[in-house]
Amino acid sequence: MIWDTHAHLDDQDYEEDFQDVLSRMESAGISRVTNVGYDFASSKRSLRLAQNHDFIYAAIGIHPHNAEGVTNEVLDQLQDMAKQPKVLAWGEIGLDYYRDLSPRSLQKDIFVRQIELANQVGLPIIIHNRDAHQDVLEIVKAHPPKFGGVFHCYSGSWEMAKILLNIGFYLSFAGPVTFKNARHTVEVAKNAPLDRILVETDSPYLSPEPRRGKRNEPAYVREVVKKLAEIRELSLEDMAQQTMHNAEKLFGLT
Template sequence: MTPRKGERPPVPERLPAPVVDAHTHLDACGARTPEGVREVLDRAVAAGVDRVVTVADDMAAARWAAEAATWDERVFAAVALHPTRTSDFSDADKAELSALAAQPRVVAVGETGLDYYWDYAPKQAQHEAFRWHVDLAKRVGKPLMIHDRDAHDDILKVLDDEGAPADVVFHCFSGDLDFARACVERGFVLSFAGTATFRNAHALREAVAWVPEDRLLVETDAPFLTPHPFRGRPNEPYCANYTLREIATLRQVDVADLAVAVTRNAERIFGLGDATRS
């Protein structure tokens, strides 16, 4: 019998070494309570995904993510205002985000950047907010997590103009090999989601196969971008297992070795060993 579209994919066999889901949205997955977060993380751990970074896209989500990261030691947070929501970005919002970003369980400023696919916010407002977030990341000394949709060149221009923070992560990297090279040359990190498993994403898969091992992260962007062959079904952090296995195949490397490398990168970039419970 064909599974219903709304059903979660099966929890896969546990990875031989644990990995970190570098970008997920636990609140959008429906895990809005401590009990719900624990259930999602228990499923993730069963698949070998032992920690997650839950990411905000608006002010309410930023408050929630920072709080949720104190509920479970397997959860960390990133806070920012998504570029599509920047048409109204007040001084009060900036003050609150600055305070949230300084919290110890908040390990990144994101997701921020530019989105030229949707027209929810004017480009000027997006650029101004993006530049502000770049500065925030440098002020708090935490990685900048980039949302880049149809805006490759302008993203790089802003980062070049402003001076990028020490660590920059391109969440759900969507570029080709040339853009991957441009990012890596600048010392940036590329995080790959379920799109890397899509059979028609030829240019992206070429970038996945090339990116240096120490510049690579894996993520789900759950509940979105569920990996092949489960496209269209709800995504959760445990599905990073599927993506990691496909990346290992594309790179022709051992799954366990890749898991160890990706975990080492996540711990280095997000300072997971240094983040303490608040």
């Protein structure tokens, strides 16, 4: 039983074969999925998916790419949405200095405001961090999440990971941990405490080996669990059970 803690099943890439994707997920032993919003519209879609499927849960929030144009009304509506029972987290939120699709100052402002909103409604946060390590660290130190959080598709160093672990964050691993050049990610996966590791696909992106470059889907998170089990010298079953327990603890479903 595996929990894919970060997917985007509302993406148009799944329009033609959505039910097949769900069937393959079930066959692969993926029993839960967190569908993660990145703007107001996708957050609404995530909630709708969660309400229509017992095994799907929702996260709602504004991705740094979409920080520009966010109004107080949008944030108020997200805060109301966050009170729905199937919403387990606020995200994905954070900073992205790789694409810089929104001004950095605005990214930081919307990031902080969403941490504060998550604290008000009692939800953990899901953080997107790309090429913004120092600023992300400064923000989470100054504005710590009261209900925990996870760095999704963790891509930073072991030195940064140690700081985040000390603050109380979980680290989530996706397809890149299976790549041949993933030396830094493997180092983190090898050294992080077992009770702080989550797994995800970030579907439809970041397919693991041997499907790299093709559309990703929740069934393939099994390859991530398999790789982590290999790194930690555990059985696939033990790693699946551990990451499931970790997700249950973070998302409050224990």
